[in-house]
Amino acid sequence: MSDNKEFVKDITNIEEDFAKWYTDIVLKADLADYTDTKGCIAIKPYGYAIWENIQKYADEKFKKVGVKNVYMPVLIPEGLLQKEKDHVEGFAPEVAWVTIGGGEDLEERLCIRPTSETMFSTLYSKWLKSWRDLPLVYNQWCNVLRWEKETRPFLRSREFLWQEGHTIHATSKEAEERTMQMLDIYQEVIEELLAIPVLKGRKTPKEQFAGAEATYTVETLMHDGRALQAGTSHYFGQNFTKPFDIKFQNKDGKEEYAYQTSWGISTRLIGAVIMAHGDNRGLKLPPRVAPIQAVIVPVALHKEGVLEKANEIYDTLKDNYRVELDDRDNYSNGYKFNDWEMRGVPVRIEIGPRDIENGVAVLVRRDTAEKITVELDKLNNTLGELLEEIQKNMFNECKKRNEERTSIAKDMEEFERIINEKQGYIKTMWCGDEECENKIKELTGAHSRCIPFEQENISDKCVVCGKEAKHMVVWGRQY
Amino acid sequence: MSDNKEFVKDITNIEEDFAKWYTDIVLKADLADYTDTKGCIAIKPYGYAIWENIQKYADEKFKKVGVKNVYMPVLIPEGLLQKEKDHVEGFAPEVAWVTIGGGEDLEERLCIRPTSETMFSTLYSKWLKSWRDLPLVYNQWCNVLRWEKETRPFLRSREFLWQEGHTIHATSKEAEERTMQMLDIYQEVIEELLAIPVLKGRKTPKEQFAGAEATYTVETLMHDGRALQAGTSHYFGQNFTKPFDIKFQNKDGKEEYAYQTSWGISTRLIGAVIMAHGDNRGLKLPPRVAPIQAVIVPVALHKEGVLEKANEIYDTLKDNYRVELDDRDNYSNGYKFNDWEMRGVPVRIEIGPRDIENGVAVLVRRDTAEKITVELDKLNNTLGELLEEIQKNMFNECKKRNEERTSIAKDMEEFERIINEKQGYIKTMWCGDEECENKIKELTGAHSRCIPFEQENISDKCVVCGKEAKHMVVWGRQY
8 A cells, every 4th residue: 555655646736736747647657758859759659549549530530521641841941931921920930940961051941840831832833723623632640840948748849740731722612611620620539539628719810820811729728727729720811822823723714823721730639638637646538539448457466267357358358448457466456556547547447356256347437436346248338338428427527627617707807806716718808909919918828719609798898998899709828 | 545645655665764654653643743842752642542551551560569659759969869880870971950940059950860769769778677668669650851862752752751660678589589570560561462572581781771780671673673672670689779778677686788679661662562563554553552442434424324323333332442433524534544544543443324234334454454344233242352353463473573583693794694684683692791792783783682581502602702602692783
């Protein structure tokens, strides 16, 4: 038992120092580690397996709506990056430049892609000829690099993995529909797979992607009440197709510029899973994305028949679930229980001599700590039902918390009082002026999350200036 | 019909100029395109889908033998690269250096990984504590960059995609076994999936990977008789574990250095598929790796019921095969037939008014041009059998060609005569001296492919110096 206590002591209390708790989980649950490359992490097998599950789930959904995967060069010549004014202003300060290749100074330096609008646009301009070629709906799963000053594993790494979809269309209507369609898919990935409810809306112009006409977002709320932007989908209009000369011959034989979108989700979602669901026992993984959905821990491992029965159970379950058998003989049961809880495995299956005698096993839920005794011949079905139940419960718990942490503010006094009492979403009316948006940030540290698609009429007046309100905006401090 | 002729004229004759034929196929079959980043290509959907099929097939096999995927930083600090002498000598001349990040000159420059032995080794040194942690069998699917002077799409791109496995073990025996196990898997991927027979063996010391103790290879032969190294697996012994201080406490409590391997296959395999199987009609894809296994071309598209029936067939087949329906109305049948042949689709399914009347469809094989009339209710099964038959036939055709293009040379006169008559593998005996190996390269342009595992005793004397022979070596001009 001394093992257990020491073990839990290793992890910072989640209410005392959430940031330190987060780092503890990343390192101790073996999700990632720091490297000699400043600001860049190594994603370890357990962390990478989460990413693989996200990729698989999202990629299948992408392919069903006609997305085709491609791969573009990681290096972008400086000249390309500079073709769209807002884009280069937004990204140039945070890129890494390759200046030497093959032992020689380069004539034109190359940046490591921070995002690939410019590369896709250049090639689309080359490939697009006729309306018959449209739409082009391409995506790549790749690494990108942004020279962040302050980094945090998964949440803000200099290098991260993501997918970036880039599409061109004959009409603005079709491009806008694609922007929304991909945002809807992001919602499905984040809600169905990661069990995190999202808030959907449009970013204010200030928070838009560099070069976009409109940026749409799925926002999430973490355990500590801070917000995290979990995925974005951009409508570019012709902002890139004009400078990059992406034209096509329409049905009447006339040349037109195409309309463009881009959209992305990243390994940041792993950070979201940790921070949305975790608790003082450690990581808590939704079953659908968990690399290990159930772990079998034989109790009294050395007793005759126990390991054998554990192996039998493993064989029964392994084709239907991602299951592991912990047959380590150099750790106590207590240590193992804590270890798997800390690693967030949704269900622990305990099997000991008395259970074998009774023909049962004990299932322990990670989300509620509830213990359920199950007859061995029902284990296979029960486990499946239980995993789905856990998935649902985790989503509902998050949703409940979001509701508790969502407030309405009608003036700045109220806004400041609320945000100092509790972190979370704050809904206000807004006149649409960037000045008022800046003021809120100055006074409270909160950024606008989005202008939600589901608008409510809280009042007629902007929360800052009192002038006529245009939108309801949700605000919050952010990661 | 004029369409057809023009179309075929577009592609260089394979016997006249193989290199130009290759480039034509890459571009016209829409596999890849050149980009503004010199020496780097954009892999288009049709090319990338081949890579996805290779990835899926290989990754499943990897996972079955305990390989775990991870992701390491793309940037490696110069200091790390320099820790192993041979390794840095081999790779430093061909790396790209990042010297500026976030607007500032970096204190230590960072190279874009040409391969990640140094990064894995640094982290293994941090992670490895006890014999209980071993083996560590990690792999990453990622991009790498090597500043090649002369590039060719897929075969030798500055940036390419690959997987690199890096493992550490408690004993040299276990590490050597892993090296072989992965080589065997490469053989399976290349032979079973890509229908290309391989020659397996050990590289001569001259051709070894920079820093390796031994490099094992799977070699392949292309249509023009040139060889292509298709995958390699390296045994490092303790060459990296000592400079990188990768130690563990063994069962007796003593510290030991671990033993190491690495192994990789890359998008070069797409080049291999093109060059091993293609012909004057264009690309020829083995069914198991083909993004489109069968294409349905309705003949007399405008006639009543034809498109309807074609759609019906599509619906019948789409869950079992990767199938496409070509309902374009702006191309002739002839153009379409040529187009799909050029794109290497293994089976074309023609359906016209008379076929519908007779309740049949016509299957046309890409590999033999044979036409097979099939009753519609047997189409589903017949297609599956036919695809397997094509897969087998393509492998056998390659094997036959390899045999025809394999010769034996007992002296250099014979060697030179043969290699000037026909490209291919040449078997000779070899004394083991690098000088003799260099001489062969000078005189004939051939490199040693490998010392095959299956040795034959051709003679007792080295083909160059006439001294006592140690091994039979296979030579060939290479890509």
